[in-house]
Amino acid sequence: xxxxxxxxxxxxxxxxxxxxxxxxxxxxxxxxxxxxxxxxxxxxxxxxxxxxxxxxxxxxxxxxxxxxxxxxxxxxxxxxxxxxxxxxxxxxxxxxxxxxxxxxxxxxxxxxxxxxxxxxxxxxxxxxxxxxxxxxxxxxxxxxxxxxxxxxxxxxxxxxxxxxxxxxxxxxxxxxxxxxxxxxxxxxxxxxxxxxxxxxxxxxxxxxxxxxxxxxxxxxx
Numbered sequence: 001x002x003x004x005x006x007x008x009x010x011x012x013x014x015x016x017x018x019x020x021x022x023x024x025x026x027x028x029x030x031x032x033x034x035x036x037x038x039x040x041x042x043x044x045x046x047x048x049x050x051x052x053x054x055x056x057x058x059x060x061x062x063x064x065x066x067x068x069x070x071x072x073x074x075x076x077x078x079x080x081x082x083x084x085x086x087x088x089x090x091x092x093x094x095x096x097x098x099x100x101x102x103x104x105x106x107x108x109x110x111x112x113x114x115x116x117x118x119x120x121x122x123x124x125x126x127x128x129x130x131x132x133x134x135x136x137x138x139x140x141x142x143x144x145x146x147x148x149x150x151x152x153x154x155x156x157x158x159x160x161x162x163x164x165x166x167x168x169x170x171x172x173x174x175x176x177x178x179x180x181x182x183x184x185x186x187x188x189x190x191x192x193x194x195x196x197x198x199x200x201x202x203x204x205x206x207x208x209x210x211x212x213x214x215x216x217x218x219x220x221x
Contacts, residue, residue, distance in 0.1 A: 059169035060196035064126040066167030069119040090151045093135035099124045136164040
């Protein structure tokens, strides 16, 4: 064998491809690393969801004394406090001025909406808030002429329905809107809010479900 041939053989021996066992080991190590990264990602996403849920809960707790009054027609020189007081008398749950800590019109979430700005009312206790909501529901249940602008003495070409609800955190409002859209798709008859939590029910005789997130909505059929 010539010296050149010997040197060529030594070159290929020193520069040969990795063995199958080495490749398998490397693939196994990469797979383990990928699985660890995937597990870390899932853990971070879970913690992020938990933190978001906690923030929403805290936001909702800060609104425990509040209600929103929707669709009250706006006009010049309106007195928001008088409007709230008139509404409380209509639903037969009059409230002293000192028990209303704050009331004002609030900005729209959807600037293009033709609906009037809502009225935010902050009472001095969650119990008073709940009693006010209950009185509103009772009035609408017991009267064919449900709460509307005429009850507040607002002159208009037609009666505008007026709604009273809990003051929801922005994320909860969006979740409620999604739940209402889904209820029409899957024929759920009832969607309601209680203490900042959203519930749905298919019919009078079916069990209710709590809508905790968008995954709950997407899984409805």
